[in-house]
Amino acid sequence: MKQKINGRTIEISNPHKVFYPNANITKGEILNYYNRIAEYMLPHIRNRLVVMQRFPEGIGKEGFYHKQVPDYFPEWLQRKTVTLRKGEKQDIAVVNKKADIIYMAEKGVITFHIWLSQKDNIEKPDKLIFDLDPPKKGEFSEVKFAAYKLRDLFQDMGLIPYVMTTGSKGVHVVTPIKPEYDFDIIRQYVRDILTELVKKYPDRFTLEPRKDERQGRVFLDYLRHAFGQTSVAPYSLRPIEGAPIATLLEWEELPYIENSQKYHMKNIFKRLSQKKDPWKEFKLHRKSLDI
């Protein structure tokens, strides 16, 4: 079977292979999903380097993260050569068009993880991302409490924070910024800010990286702010039964969200047909940080 997109012909293999065993979702359905969702994804993923999380045998078998684009990927898929901390070079995939998403999905990519910077300015992130997860199963309300506190914090700084489910356990609070500072500067800056917030709520928040030291507190994960680190792309599927999706929200919806997997392959298009883009103004809301 073949599909033609953006003038590229993509050969689709094994469309009937089951990728989500429990729900019986096939590779063909995943490709159909990415075909339909691409227009919503592209504004957020375009011009960014991506790490592919691949499950060529479905989520019932082991998957892997894939950064170095293999030579057998087509020449039309853009690579960006980056130098790792250890000095080695790596050719990372860049998403520019719908065909890029579909090609990667054809190669078993279920989840797209994207850089916080764009391809022409890879050293400088254009958004802040804080990853908030429940300290224990079923404590999503703690995640929401943390999200609101971060929202207030950034709004008070004159910034415009947004919120999304990750489709896994928690949420991301994402704030657009002008790409003016390197990752290391940003990370130190946000860490200092969060340290103050933790002082205010020492029994609910922590910056402790070791799980067994968190003691029921929400880890305010700021560690995505580093060169080469990624976060899940908007509208990416997750490799979890039920095919949950990282979904952009309005702050006004958050009170009614009870878990991170509320939106999934079976209900997302109903939502999209009823709701205007909750992040429509995201790029317009990039502000300078006062560092």
Next chain:
DNA sequence: GTCCACG
């Protein structure tokens, strides 16, 4: 999903 050494 693709590659390739090996039978």
Next chain:
DNA sequence: CGTGGACAACGCGGC
């Protein structure tokens, strides 16, 4: 010619 097995990430914090 067919196929089993190899392969496909990395940066940060803290000890």
Next chain:
DNA sequence: GCCGCG
């Protein structure tokens, strides 16, 4: 340097 973590 290595482990836990995402």
